[in-house]
Amino acid sequence: MPATAIQEQHIILSGQICEQDSIAPELQGSDIRVTIIAGGQSINGFSYDAQALQEIARLVEGARAYADHGRTPEDLATRSVRDMVGFYQNAQYIAPHLPDNPQGRVDATLHILEAAQWLRSMVKEAISLGKPDLVGLSIDIFGDWQQESASSPKRVTNVRSLNSCDIVTRPSAGGSLQRILHSDKTGGNHPMPELITTQDPPTPTPAPQPAPAPDASRITEEMRLLEAQRVLMAQAMEEIKREKCAMLLERRLMESGFPQPVITQIREQYTGRVFEDAQFEATMSSYQTMLAELTAANLIRGQGYEKPGTVSGMITEAEKVQFAIEEMFSDLVPNPTTGKIIKMHSDEEYARFAGVKAFDSIREAYARVTGDASVAGFNDRSQLGSIRIGEGALGGVGRISEADTTTASFSFLLGTSMNKRLLKDYQAWPAEWQKFTVITPIKDFKQQTRVRLGAFGSLSTVAEDTAYTSVSLQDSAATYVPTKRGNLVTVSRETIVNDDLFAIKQIPTKLAVAAAYTLAEFVYAFLSSNPNIYDGNALFTSGGAHSNLGSTALSTAAMQTGVTAMREQTNFAGKRLGLRPSFLIVPAELEFVAMVATKSAGVPGSVNNDINPMLGYVTPIVSPQLTNTSQWYMACDPRVIDTIEIGFVGGQVNPALFVQDQPLFGLNFTQDVISYKIRHEYGGAVLDYRGLYRGI
Numbered sequence: 001m002p003a004t005a006i007q008e009q010h011i012i013l014s015g016q017i018c019e020q021d022s023i024a025p026e027l028q029g030s031d032i033r034v035t036i037i038a039g040g041q042s043i044n045g046f047s048y049d050a051q052a053l054q055e056i057a058r059l060v061e062g063a064r065a066y067a068d069h070g071r072t073p074e075d076l077a078t079r080s081v082r083d084m085v086g087f088y089q090n091a092q093y094i095a096p097h098l099p100d101n102p103q104g105r106v107d108a109t110l111h112i113l114e115a116a117q118w119l120r121s122m123v124k125e126a127i128s129l130g131k132p133d134l135v136g137l138s139i140d141i142f143g144d145w146q147q148e149s150a151s152s153p154k155r156v157t158n159v160r161s162l163n164s165c166d167i168v169t170r171p172s173a174g175g176s177l178q179r180i181l182h183s184d185k186t187g188g189n190h191p192m193p194e195l196i197t198t199q200d201p202p203t204p205t206p207a208p209q210p211a212p213a214p215d216a217s218r219i220t221e222e223m224r225l226l227e228a229q230r231v232l233m234a235q236a237m238e239e240i241k242r243e244k245c246a247m248l249l250e251r252r253l254m255e256s257g258f259p260q261p262v263i264t265q266i267r268e269q270y271t272g273r274v275f276e277d278a279q280f281e282a283t284m285s286s287y288q289t290m291l292a293e294l295t296a297a298n299l300i301r302g303q304g305y306e307k308p309g310t311v312s313g314m315i316t317e318a319e320k321v322q323f324a325i326e327e328m329f330s331d332l333v334p335n336p337t338t339g340k341i342i343k344m345h346s347d348e349e350y351a352r353f354a355g356v357k358a359f360d361s362i363r364e365a366y367a368r369v370t371g372d373a374s375v376a377g378f379n380d381r382s383q384l385g386s387i388r389i390g391e392g393a394l395g396g397v398g399r400i401s402e403a404d405t406t407t408a409s410f411s412f413l414l415g416t417s418m419n420k421r422l423l424k425d426y427q428a429w430p431a432e433w434q435k436f437t438v439i440t441p442i443k444d445f446k447q448q449t450r451v452r453l454g455a456f457g458s459l460s461t462v463a464e465d466t467a468y469t470s471v472s473l474q475d476s477a478a479t480y481v482p483t484k485r486g487n488l489v490t491v492s493r494e495t496i497v498n499d500d501l502f503a504i505k506q507i508p509t510k511l512a513v514a515a516a517y518t519l520a521e522f523v524y525a526f527l528s529s530n531p532n533i534y535d536g537n538a539l540f541t542s543g544g545a546h547s548n549l550g551s552t553a554l555s556t557a558a559m560q561t562g563v564t565a566m567r568e569q570t571n572f573a574g575k576r577l578g579l580r581p582s583f584l585i586v587p588a589e590l591e592f593v594a595m596v597a598t599k600s601a602g603v604p605g606s607v608n609n610d611i612n613p614m615l616g617y618v619t620p621i622v623s624p625q626l627t628n629t630s631q632w633y634m635a636c637d638p639r640v641i642d643t644i645e646i647g648f649v650g651g652q653v654n655p656a657l658f659v660q661d662q663p664l665f666g667l668n669f670t671q672d673v674i675s676y677k678i679r680h681e682y683g684g685a686v687l688d689y690r691g692l693y694r695g696i
Helices: 050-060 073-077 114-128 216-256 260-270 277-296 317-328 347-352 362-370 408-428 432-436 493-497 501-528 556-567 588-599
Strands: 010-014 031-038 046-048 064-067 084-094 105-112 136-147 154-168 176-181 194-198 386-390 393-401 437-442 448-453 475-480 483-492 583-587 619-623 633-635 644-649 656-659 673-686 692-694
Touching: 031 050, 031 136, 046 050, 050 084, 050 105, 050 136, 050 154, 084 114, 105 114, 216 260, 216 277, 260 277, 277 437, 317 362, 317 408, 362 408, 362 493, 408 501, 408 656, 408 673, 432 437, 432 501, 432 583, 432 619, 448 673, 475 644, 475 673, 483 493, 483 501, 501 644, 501 673, 556 633, 556 692, 583 588, 588 619
Parallel strands: 046 154, 064 154, 437 644, 583 619
Antiparallel strands: 010 194, 031 105, 031 176, 064 084, 084 105, 136 154, 136 393, 386 393, 448 475, 483 673, 583 633, 633 692, 644 673, 656 673
16 A cells, blocks of 8 residues: 555543542542553463453453452352352453553453442552552463473463452452543543544544533433432342342351251251341240250250251362262271261262262362462462364363462362361270260350259148248359360471372371360360369268268179169258169279179079179160279269250361461461361369269
């Protein structure tokens, strides 16, 4: 084309431009123009061309904005409404045309909700101080990428979906703040400039003219629009509240472990409602207390409540990974101590996850979750699902997160599986101390007081026209303070690199045994240590205060003496209670002596083979925690009379395992390990000596 035919193209910005004062106090705009992502190569090694940016711009339009990326795969599927701070609109791809935009970018308007005033204040201050880079934006997408060589960037070829576009502190793909959009007098924001390309030279901008007088019809129309906008905003806020309540309901029901009928009843009560957190938590607490009381009354048995399986017929990838990790902890051979086979799932779950196999190694599980096949640094998930595309080229389909990636997902999944195995091992461990104790939930770590009222004697005879005589009750109180027990356990990078699955599988089992044994030691110590109880006397005394201490080795005759002593125990009014023991508690050394004494038809060693009156009279309980080889005990059923109370804080009978999910703090950062914490909180006291007897 001849040079004379070439015309210069001009770009005209059409719209209102507001030059803000960087320190002006009146920056109150709720809309912020932001850059979602800049073209070219990101810090994480992904490269975005014009096609990818255009696809991202299309997906960002109308998307919700959250504070911080979700830490686990489950977070991406069910983000909390508490984290929602706004939404994006007017998203557009800005083609390369200026020095500060050499490879194109995606811009959008971020509208910050009224509920997120803290974010608006933070952005305002950051921009006012000339520090807009204190806050940035980071996308989390699902797409395809290609890599020509190991040293070349990973080029994003297709964006399948937008997981999230979140407000973060350290974006890696150019997400940044631009400016606050001022609001005009009608409450609306200035429209964004439109890019218009023309072949004609730009025309001079006319001098500003005085604004015309307000038109009454125009003002009325604006008021109608404002009212409509207010109604829509109220409806939106109501829907947000409803969504928040629905998410809270499902999350708390999943965490509760309540039986399915209770879950169904609570769901019917709250589904579709907008409710206060305190009201809902009060309902959950009342159901928890009811179930705990039923458990204490032996109407519900077991160490805890089994969590119901997922009702939905859809199986997500996260569920499959969780199932495969949990199956690593299954044992198909009997446990040498309990003699039980530990299966991590029910038959219904195995049917639902048919075809999903357990991971063969801990390293395989780590690589599947994090994408870090070489266990290089606990922080690279970009290689997830890598495949060969062509000669010398790599590619894959997976999650592309433009923010700091950590081992939080792997830590969470592994911790959940370890906790599940810990509970199964703990519940399989013998806990026969429950037969002669009272289990109760307690609210906190404050001193627990159990007031014991006295008893009335025989009723007085009342003669005709004679006043009734008054009697009073004495009382006493047993007190105790619950304590917290626990330890830290770590999984190191070396353990994962060495693929030591056996070592990791042993962790929950060892912790379960330690928790169960520690609790059993605590309970049986009330018997073996003979502590001073609520009345200031030792639990077992020979005559005197309690009259529940014998002096003879275990035999049928000694047991008969103990039974008589328990029958003769009296209440506060001096009336005999006629108590009958139900359990014979012995150390391991006396196990077979107890079996002979309670299961022989005749009195062992008698010349005339006399009938054994103790045959089946009591149930033997063997405790390895009792170390005195000569001491033996008898106890009543706690439903007949109080014996020993064991109180669990929050009604949490089972120990709990927690995962450290902050990778930049603690041992995870300094020593390349993932930390897990086990915690068990309980206390106890003797409530009544009359239901307990020691033989020697």
